Structure formats: structure tokens, C-alpha cells
Amino acid sequence: MPVNFEKPIGTGDVLPEKLKLIKKVSFDIKEILERWGYEEIDTPLIEYQKTVGLFSKIPDEKLIKFLDPLGNTVILRPDFTTPIARFVASTYKDVEFPIRLMYQGKVYTNLGRRGINEKNQIGLELIGLSSLEGDAEVISLAVQIFLKTTGTRFKVAVGHTNFLRLLLKEVGCEFSVYENLSQALLERDYVAYRNLVNNLELSEFLKDRLLRILKMRGSLESIWEGRSWFDSLKWQSVFKEFSGLWAILGKYQATDYVNFDLSLMGQQNYYTGMIYHVYCEGHPRPVCSGGRYDNLLENFGRPGPATGMAVNLDDLLAVIIKGKGVSNVNDSHS
């Protein structure tokens, strides 16, 4: 039985001082996004499990579920991306692509015995733009946000969801191998990945390539050797994407803050292309993550490419407070 001082595990009260800081930081972020044409919307805290819950591809046990008054299973929104896909395909169905939306609010996932994971997010979705300009826009917005709000060193790690799949196809592996290897990378378990690769029936030469990607991390230069590995159109086109993205990021003067990482895997199962994670010095987790999701909207009946990202405000605040970037935030309003 809960006692009167308790709140559900994983949730928290926000004190005035912190709330002021959240408002300031959010204001700064929204100001940047508004300049780029993003409009803020809000969506319900609860959604139907059979639509948003299912299409979010978040494992069922990670959703917080209950019944609405009519007996339908509803969930607390686990992210904003899926509700916004619903919104764009229904309420906004007559609005022409590209659509730029931003949001701020809380999202909830179920951690079982460890309670509820309540996260305060601020993010953006860029819907209807399939080109690299879309990815570059989102990445450079992330860079601008971190430059503006923190005084801490940070890196945007950029990977590609299809890279491993493509590489395995080039070396001639079966799909079952992909499952195991991608799981190892998702768990960041390089030892398991290496052991799996070493047990494959492949030439040492091809194994070396599968192992090499664990070390390919950094500027375009540090992954460029991979381009000449295979001649197929698909392989060449993925490297063309990397170099194209790098060129646009150069124009935005963002390349100093970006690292490619060929072993990066997206946590969200709906990603279809480039994925991004932002890491800040001294903060143990990614503070912001996102990626391209070109197949999510069609679930709601309006196919369209899209990309986006979400900043975890609590993580960002921790970085700001620790890095004494706080004074910068105050300065920007005085």
C-alpha cells in the first residue's frame, strides 16, 4: 500500500527553480526551431493501443496500458513520433508536405518492477522530406540546440539502420545471422559480435571487414575506406548518402560536432535510414536521439518519408547544471 508521501516509482515533482530552468531552456530551443519554421502542437497523453501502441513498435510489455470507459485498451504515450504520425495522416491530411512540427511534454514507458519511466521531452518532426537535406536539417538543429543551451563538449553520433543488413548481404550471409549480429550491436556487446563473426563460415578477408566496422567511427574520412569494399549500386549509394550528408553538414558548419559510427543501432524499431544520438561530456546517456522513419506514416494511411529527434530535457538539464552552462542560459535572457 502506498503511503501518503509516495508517488509512483519513476515519476517526480518539479521544484520551482528547476521548472524555471526548464522553461528557459525550452524557450531557447523553441526559438531556434521556430526560426526554421517548426510549429508547436500537443497531442493527448493517452492513445489507443491498437493503433499508436502497435505502430510505435515498442514492445508490448514496455507500454503502460489501461482501459478507457468503453473498455478499449489505451496507453500512455510512449513517444511523440507515433501520435504525430497519426495527426499528420488524419487531422493534417490536407496540409501539404513538408510539414515541420515540434512538441514538448511527458512520455511514459513501463519498466516492470523498476516502475515507470517518465521522460520530459522536447522534439521535432520533419515530415514529407525524403532527401538528405532533411537529415542534415535535423542534425544541424541538434547541433544548434546544444551549442545554444550547454557549454559542454558534445558529439552527434550518426549511423545508418540499413548498414549492417547491407554489409551482410554483400558478404553473402543469411538473414538469421543479421538478427544475432544486430542484437549484439544493439546491446553494444562487441565481444559477442566478434565471437559471432569469427564463427561464421566466411573467408578471413570478409570477416575482417565485418570486424573492421567496429572501429570505423569519426569524420567522413574515417569511414571512407569502406566505400571501395564492394561495387554494388546499393553499397555505393549508402556511401553517397554519407558523403552527401557530410557535405550539407559542412555548409551548416556542423561537421565539427558530428561523428559517423557504422556500428550504431537505433533503439526504435521504426527507423529506416540515418539515426542520430547526441552524447555530452560527463553525461552517461545520450541526451537526444532521433532518426529517419519512412514507413511509419503509411500505417495511418498517408505514406510519406519523415525524420525527427527528441531531446530528453531532464538529461539536458543535468548537463547544463553540471557544466555550469546555467549562467549562459541566464545571460541569453538578461
Place this chain on the structure above:
Amino acid sequence: MLTIAIPKGRILEEANELLICSGIIKNSVKESRKLVIESPEEKIRFILAKPLDVPIYVRYGVADVGIVGKDVLLEDNEGLYEVMDLGIGACRLSICSRPGTVCQRGELPRVATKYPKTSLRYFWEKGEQVEIIKLNGSVELAPLLGLSHYIVDIVSTGRTLKENGLVELEVIEEITCRLIVNQATFHLKNTVIEDLIERLEAGVKV
């Protein structure tokens, strides 16, 4: 400055040998009451921790990297990079019992262990439902006193088992120590980490 979490006890000696062999430190890290040991010459700081706490220090970023057994990581590897098999601290995680242990039909087998998640997962994969009893040490006692039918624990030489009249039934996993890295460190100090890995790889081969 790089902060390395290393486990007290069984593994420390081998870890020292490897770190010296790899040219990362000159003098071995000694277990004492002092829990944070600075090695300013090499720009390294060591945190001496209980093995189960090593992943926690690394996850929260108070240590950049850690040395820890795979047995511990099987229980808890969330949010960490497991970058290298260090080859030290070799042992195995096994199911053991008194010889000839049988469960009554309809009785849920009881398994005493320091590794509840791994044990539950292993029996689940075998299609067996068991009751896990979490102990914090001297797990071998449990079957002797009739607390459990089985234990899941690490076995290296098998001497403790023998002295307590237990036998090893099945090996769940071969265990060695791993190098783990905090996520942010991995992405922001990548050259430092790659350099550390390279040295250790050379050290492992010696």
C-alpha cells in the same frame, strides 16, 4: 584523466598483471582501505569496487571504463559498451547440486544463486519453471542445508564444490573478464579508448 573501475578480490591480481603487461601502469594497484587510487603519472585513477558494482559505476559515468567478469555482465549490461574480452579471470557459470538430487513431482525446483536473472533465463530457455533464491555469498551452503535443490554459481578449480560434496551438472557459460566502457566516454574520448584497447590487445597476447 581516465577513471577505471576494477573489482576487488579474485580478479585484481590478474588485472594488475595485464595492466602492467600492456604498459598502462607501472606499479600494481593494491587493495587497501583506500578505495580511490590515483596514478597521476599515467593520468589514470582507479576505483576499487565490488564486482557487481563495477557496471553501475561505469553506467553512471563516475568511471569511464571498467574491468568485470562476464558473469556480472550477464546480470547487468544495460547502457554499456562491452568492447573487449580480456581473457583473464577465466571460470564458468554452472549449475551444481549434491549428487543424485531429485525433485518431487509437482515440486518447483529451488535454485540458490547470486545471479537471479541469468539463472531464471537459463531455466526458462530450457523450458523449466524454477523458484530462485537470491543469496549474497557462500551459495554452496544452500543445497547442504536443504534450502535449495540446485545452485548456479561460478566454478574455477572446482575445489570449493568438492569440499562441500557438490557436483557440477551443466555449464551455463564460459566466463572471462571484459572491458566495459561508458557510452559518452566511448563517443567523446574515442581515441583514448581505442588506444587503451590497442594496448590491452597487445598485452593479452603476451
